[in-house]
Amino acid sequence: MNPFSYTRSGTLENAVTEIARDRRAKFIAGGTNLIDLMKENVTRPSRLIDINHLSLNKIEETDNGGLRIGALVTNSDVAYHPQITRRYPLLASAILAGASHQLRNMATTGGNLLQRTRCSYFYDITTACNKREPGTGCSAINGFNRMHAILGASEECIATHPSDMCVALMVLDAVVQVTSNRGARAIPFAEFHRLPGDAPQIDTNLQPDEIITSVDLPGEGFAGNHSYLKVRDRASYAFALVSVAAALTLEGGVIKEARIALGGVAHKPWRNAEAEALLKGKPAGQDNFRKAAEALLSGARGFGHNNFKIELAKRAIPRALKQAAAGTPQSQTIKKVL
Amino acid sequence: MNNKSGVETAGNVSTSLPPKSWITLKINGAERHLEIAPWTILLDALRNLLDLTGTKKGCDHGQCGACTVLIDGKPINSCLTLAIMHDGAEVTTIEGIAKGDALHPVQQAFIEHDAFQCGYCTPGQICSAVGLLNAGKLRTPDDIRELMSGNICRCGAYPNIVAAIEQAMQSEGSAAQ
Numbered sequence: 031m032n033p034f035s036y037t038r039s040g041t042l043e044n045a046v047t048e049i050a051r052d053r054r055a056k057f058i059a060g061g062t063n064l065i066d067l068m069k070e071n072v073t074r075p076s077r078l079i080d081i082n083h084l085s086l087n088k089i090e091e092t093d094n095g096g097l098r099i100g101a102l103v104t105n106s107d108v109a110y111h112p113q114i115t116r117r118y119p120l121l122a123s124a125i126l127a128g129a130s131h132q133l134r135n136m137a138t139t140g141g142n143l144l145q146r147t148r149c150s151y152f153y154d155i156t157t158a159c160n161k162r163e164p165g166t167g168c169s170a171i172n173g174f175n176r177m178h179a180i181l182g183a184s185e186e187c188i189a190t191h192p193s194d195m196c197v198a199l200m201v202l203d204a205v206v207q208v209t210s211n212r213g214a215r216a217i218p219f220a221e222f223h224r225l226p227g228d229a230p231q232i233d234t235n236l237q238p239d240e241i242i243t244s245v246d247l248p249g250e251g252f253a254g255n256h257s258y259l260k261v262r263d264r265a266s267y268a269f270a271l272v273s274v275a276a277a278l279t280l281e282g283g284v285i286k287e288a289r290i291a292l293g294g295v296a297h298k299p300w301r302n303a304e305a306e307a308l309l310k311g312k313p314a315g316q317d318n319f320r321k322a323a324e325a326l327l328s329g330a331r332g333f334g335h336n337n338f339k340i341e342l343a344k345r346a347i348p349r350a351l352k353q354a355a356a357g358t359p360q361s362q363t364i365k366k367v368l
Numbered sequence: 369m370n371n372k373s374g375v376e377t378a379g380n381v382s383t384s385l386p387p388k389s390w391i392t393l394k395i396n397g398a399e400r401h402l403e404i405a406p407w408t409i410l411l412d413a414l415r416n417l418l419d420l421t422g423t424k425k426g427c428d429h430g431q432c433g434a435c436t437v438l439i440d441g442k443p444i445n446s447c448l449t450l451a452i453m454h455d456g457a458e459v460t461t462i463e464g465i466a467k468g469d470a471l472h473p474v475q476q477a478f479i480e481h482d483a484f485q486c487g488y489c490t491p492g493q494i495c496s497a498v499g500l501l502n503a504g505k506l507r508t509p510d511d512i513r514e515l516m517s518g519n520i521c522r523c524g525a526y527p528n529i530v531a532a533i534e535q536a537m538q539s540e541g542s543a544a545q
């Protein structure tokens with residue numbers, strides 16, 4: 031790890047002033063992604079600004095009937111919070127499907143959004159990687175790409191975003207609140223992460239001088255009909271090959287509203303309005319679920335080792351929708367998929 | 369290259385290493401003062417500066433759980449955090465789990481169930497289980513299997529590890545009644 035200097039910020043004003051002063055400085059929250067990347071010399075900040083003492087660690091009700099999750103609330107504290115488990119069980123489930131309890135005790139809400147890809151070439155500084163060093167090429171596209179994207183990739187980068195929590199936040203239409211010296215703004219979740227295009231070094235639309243202050247959840251939590259189904263190489267403590275967050279509003283067996291997001295398949299949590307529209311007003315049954323899955327995977331492309339993910343996603347989507355419709359969400363403790 | 373003032377010079381650009389600072393950690397009940405660089409990892413501070421070598425380094429990347437310690441009662445991976453971030457915190461390592469000569473029920477259960485072979489993962493397994501039990505997160509054997517998945521055992525002692533923690537869970541449950 032390269033030497034760096036360290037400061038602790040006590041106020042939001044101080045944190046945004048410090049980050050604006052030094053282009054090579056970085057915030058540190060839980061540290062579970064940043065320190066890992068620093069150990070590998072993938073990230074070499076000159077200075078770390080420790081934000082753990084800012085008062086961004088509360089979960090509060092918002093005026094519009096939703097919840098505001100402070101950027102520093104740990105993944106564990108979100109997943110076990112009574113309001114979250116009661117009103118937003120899909121979010122709790124997605125969080126508990128990720129990492130380990132030790133990591134979730136450290137990882138924060140803001141840090142989870144900004145975790146970087148687990149592409150092994152990105153982590154290996156002896157290889158070419160456009161995300162790590164723009165212009166050097168993508169080692170994965172003709173290399174080992176079993177974990178890589180099948181949707182929304184570019185010739186420059188086929189990496190996936192590894193978060194589980196973000197897949198649920200995408201379905202819930204969360205809003206990311208950010209601030210800087212220039213003022214505060216709200217970013218709808220669907221616009222927070224970006225596709226790689228010709229600038230794969232940029233993961234999100236957050237500006238370098240901005241800090242995430244909270245993630246806001248709207249009132250509707252789909253507590254009745256939801257499921258988070260994560261398919262991976264081992265039953266726990268592994269990143270997703272494909273994951274599905276499904277949420278439905280039903281009226282008698284008919285779908286009033288359907289929302290589906292996929293994890294592990296693209297540079298951002300993947301949603302498709304057309305696929306969701308296909309389900310509106312239709313009976314909640316396997317035929318319709320399969321049609322939605324086909325629509326979600328339209329334009330999907332494999333790069334060799336990851337071709338299987340296309341069929342895997344096409345099967346996982348109807349399964350998650352079936353679990354959601356039946357009101358029997360996937361358990362993150364008992365791994366049998368019903 | 370170092371000059372007399374300890375300042376590294378590269379061409380005409382001179383850079384000095386960021387300074388060390390003093391922090392206080394309450395480790396296993398005792399206050400310890402440490403002078404550390406910002407980049408000192410908590411795991412390395414425990415093992416190399418404080419000689420608390422019970423906490424193990426397996427992967428050094430959050431992938432195995434061998435380095436699990438409790439910070440303010442919560443299990444975390446000490447390989448992925450900076451010591452300097454925990455100035456003023458309470459750290460419990462495997463050396464602080466027993467009460468004097470009285471083993472913690474989880475430690476006792478590990479012995480009774482032969483829940484290890486080489487023992488390298490064991491300090492992490494025990495700290496992880498103690499933290500989960502204290503937080504009331506273990507109620508069934510399935511909970512144990514899922515929530516202990518952050519502690520890898522290369523020897524594959526898993527069935528005995530689950531049995532040991534189940535025993536501790538039950539004795540804690542009956543003690544609470």
Ligand SMILES: Cc1cc2nc3c(=O)[nH]c(=O)nc-3n(C[C@H](O)[C@H](O)[C@H](O)COP(=O)(O)OP(=O)(O)OC[C@H]3O[C@@H](n4cnc5c(N)ncnc54)[C@H](O)[C@@H]3O)c2cc1C
Nearest residue numbers: 059060061062063064128129138140141142193194242430
């Ligand atoms: C072995 C392992 C397995 C894992 N498995 C999973 C998994 O299965 N599923 C999953 O979803 N995740 C998984 N993770 C990833 C984990 O969830 C993330 O590392 C974690 O959520 C990052 O949060 P943090 O607070 O530790 O971020 P940090 O490491 O502190 O920060 C990450 C980035 O965010 C920036 N940052 C942090 N907070 C803010 C803020 N408020 N405003 C602006 N910038 C900020 C930092 O500057 C840094 O660039 C795993 C991690 C490991 C090590």
Ligand code: SF4
Nearest residue numbers: 149159160168187188
């Ligand atoms: S997929 Fe993206 S992150 Fe991986 S090697 Fe290619 S450019 Fe780098």
Ligand code: FES
Nearest residue numbers: 426427428433447
């Ligand atoms: S050494 Fe920390 S998790 Fe492996």
Ligand code: FES
Nearest residue numbers: 485487521522523
């Ligand atoms: S007892 Fe050897 S690694 Fe677990």
